[in-house]
Amino acid sequence: MDAIVFGATGFIGRALVAELLRRGQRVAAAVRRDTLTPWLAAQGVDTAGLVVVSADITRPLTGLPGARDVYNAAARYAFGLSVPEARAVNVTGARNVLEWAATLPGLRRLVHVGGYRVSASAGDPDYARLGAYEASKLEGDRAVRARAGELGVPLSIANPSTVIGPGQYIGLAALVRDLWQGRLPAVPGGPGTFVPIVTIDYLARFLAEIPAAPPGEHHWVLDDDTPLLPELIRTVAEHMGVRAPRRTVPAALLRRLPRAITGAEPETLSFLSADRYPTASARALAAAAGLEMPPAADALRAWADHLVATRFGAASPGPTPYGFRDVAGSRTWVTGEARTPAHVLLHGLPMNAGLWTPLAARLPGPVLAPDLPGLGRSAPSARPVDVWLAGLLSPVRTRPVLVAHSLACGPALRFAAAHPERVSGLVLISPSFLQRPASRLARSGLAVPMLRRMSAARLAATLGLPETPEVAGAAADLRRPGVARRVVTALRADLAGRERSRALLDRVSVPVEIVVGSADPLTLGVAHPVTEIAGAGHYPQLTHPAQVARVLGRAPAAADPLTC
Template sequence: MDDSFDTFVTGGSGFIGRWLLAELTRRGRRVVALVRRAGEREKELRAFVDAHGGDARLLRCVDGDLTRDGLGLDIALEGVRDVYHLGAAFEFGMDPVRARAVNVEGTLRVARWAASRPQLRRLVHLGGYRATRMPAWLCEAQIPLSSHDRARLYREHGAYEASKLESQLEVRALAAREGIPLTIVSPSTVIGDSRTGETIQVTGLGEMIGRMVAGELPALAGSARTNVPVVAVDHVAAMLATAPERDETIGRELCVLDARTPPLPELVRRIGDHLGVAAPTRVLAPALLRALPRSLTGVDPETLTFLSEDDYDTRSAEEHARAVGIEMPDLDTTLRRWATYLTSTRFGACAPSGAATIRDVAGSRTFVVGRPETAQTLFLHGLPWDAESWRDVADLTPGSSARVDLPGLGRSSPARVDDVAWLDALLADRARPIVLVGHSLGAGLALRFAARRPQRVSRLVLVSPAFLQRRAPAMLRCAALTSRALRGMSLERAQRRFLGAGDVHPAVESAHAHLRRPGVASRIARALAGASTLEARAELRRLLEAIAVPVTIVHGDQDPLEVRPACEIVTVAGAGHVLHVTHPEAVSAQLRDDEFASTPLHLT
């Protein structure tokens, strides 16, 4: 490796680190990133950098270790001018010895390595915003800390935060002694990218939102004035990348946060409103939570040290941002995009659901993948599924498509109108008819909508339409029993019940996860019972006989039709009721010849 690399980054595979690598290479910097198992991780990191506006041709990854002298490097890197230290052990409940080895001693090793660079311009250390409000006794303590002071620090703050505070004190002292040009950038709680909401970190506030969505957050810790400021990861990356460009930041600490962040209860309420879930109204004092068993509260006592009513001095960061032309992104937009991304990935449990949004549709905060207003095809799921069940079919089908979670199911909150009126509102801005593809219960919804608004639909594809098949067993027609069974169903049993033996399918994982959301299981049970009545089945059969829209029915030979209507019927060999999940190619094949309707809508 030659000496043309001018920038060195530790922690490049972490949350903030990834965005920093993209930002630095976007600015033309030639970057070496120290990571463990570089050979395994470089390909993935380079792909991330290219996908996020950077230039992976300017990035190299090398093996190293913060706990080893010389960082375990076997290359000189004499041309490095800027050193960014982001590497740290981030975990609550850590052993203090491990926390100090990585976060304190590792920081000092990086600083000494940086000081030995003949062309060093800047050492940029990633701190934490809580360090800008250190206790008075700690600010006055002698550095290095005495064993008494260190024990007190780790007892009061826990190993993670204590090690970060100690490392910040130690690196300042070392820089002052040895004349190292140091800038500390201390972000607050870092949330997703302001443009996309993307994140790879759920710890802390993200976990809290996940518990709220699942109905497992009865109260908040803190007070009505608790301040947990947030900041977007791309803004932090830009502040880090530009810190060495100005001599004025030498010896300064930039506290990077969005001062517009409301107090924690209001912050959580805004996110809850966006997601269509109720935010907790009760607030419990941290002292009370510390006194109660963790098994009862579900709260790690170490996380409570981050809760305070403090304000933070952001003047240095704001001055720098103005000088280099960086604007703070809009807070509410960033929060909404981040919350949507978290929901789309089930809080880090799966890959994101494409271009997902959460929008208001007839009173429902509706989870949408794609753009129903322009898509050629709209997929409607059945029970107990969600939009994820259509992912494979959508990926295999040419042309634009959209898929949604129906009102009150999956990630969508209930609507204030019936499902047909909700679908009418969802498609209200379309200029052309759409292909509606519905599974089971969703097939009935697609049919009812086409009967009410035939001019809005170019074609119906009904996959396993339950109203043409054997009626649900008597037990499933009892909403109370079904609701109880769904809530108590294990993931493994759900796989066996819905798809049969085998590894758990991602669509089953998604459907099962949403059964934890308040009211979802009971709404599924009521919808199933209502769709199974003789009257509902007869009505849908009459609508199908009279419909003027072209119809294709797709079903599996293991899930036969009781009635064979006068329309195109495709039978898939070896398939059961959920063939769009088990046989996505066969379903997609029925959609590949569709031409996007060229006739504009003429609505009356």
């Protein structure tokens, strides 16, 4: 084989395997359980050159295919490990990989993946002070260096900093999660704290280049231009539309305070340092290979989008593209096609754009589905929702069908009435202004604190829905600061504007179709076509998406470009 990768199912290892395969190499992936192959298939990687082999590096290695290049990306990366757990992989496992590599007659290079704090540390590994993870990585680093020298193994060590990218949900991700959920009152560390980053794509390309470079170099792989931690947090907060903490708490103080107060994992505190690192060799290798790091701020924003899309690893990311955009001066969560959608989908309460996932999968052509301002994952807007909607649709260059649900039917109706040339049709699903005086959510008499405490199961029962990922996402959003309060405010505003919407419905000039569930019928007659879906309630697009898709299939063509 050209290469064998130990730890091939890990965050770094699987990205490295994908990179090597894309370069046409023959790769053996040493794993304990094969979760790699389906992951590679999902990434669209050709696996013709891949061989998956079973290996347990905590034991002496035998029976593996030989390889020119050996990568050890295996590690136990977790906090709170016992010393035996951490040492089994990070020390014993690292030595076992090296001992096996030393037996290969055609070995070109052993690449050991360490850590930017590990190789920069002085003194003996202090398990009591550093914790099992970092101390074991430090011990393994020294053991590998010493034994490689004894055996004459051509060794290179890569010391990546905090690695970010799709699939990374630990480390710095925990800090971003606390920021997103409003649980980060202060930035840990001082104003000069430096927590450098490197993207997973860049790191994989860098690792793939090491064996062809001169041996003996050990590389600190990180972005020297990573913002200091307070600025890093501000960058992410501004992108997500949440408030960044203004205060910092020194790491020395965090070490003295109980974890129950700080919420900080003690083993992470050693990473809160102002230290800088010797990156000259890594920069030279990157320059020779033509590698360029993406700007740190851009990488952080893209990663933050992924973290929010996946609920920090708890859910599928859903339709792509996705991310935060500036709409009418506020940070808005948007999924789908922003310029040429065939359908624009506006959700009702207390949901978010995920409400449309089952339906969107059945619609022809691209869709655009935002979270309404102040709801779901979107930040609140200082401007009226009508201004926000006009801002959302200003880049659109098609005449889409505007599809709205419940409370969103009012703003959609007003936009269609004011700009009939911008839409080809209007579909109102369970329009609140034509139904009972308030939704089931409002009639239940829920207070804001109760909404914030709702589990996915409780919310599903309240709304009369099955417990689906879409409902779970809505429940998670309700726990974010301010969202539950804004849901209640929006319900009250909807009640106040119903007469206006009813009057406007008779004057709108674009084709209108109304869809309701048989268990949630209209209470007023209308002059427009009405489709009643048997067995559906207030959310037919979630419970009966195929039937709703058939209704939308009868709507006017939506992909005609604008002439303006």
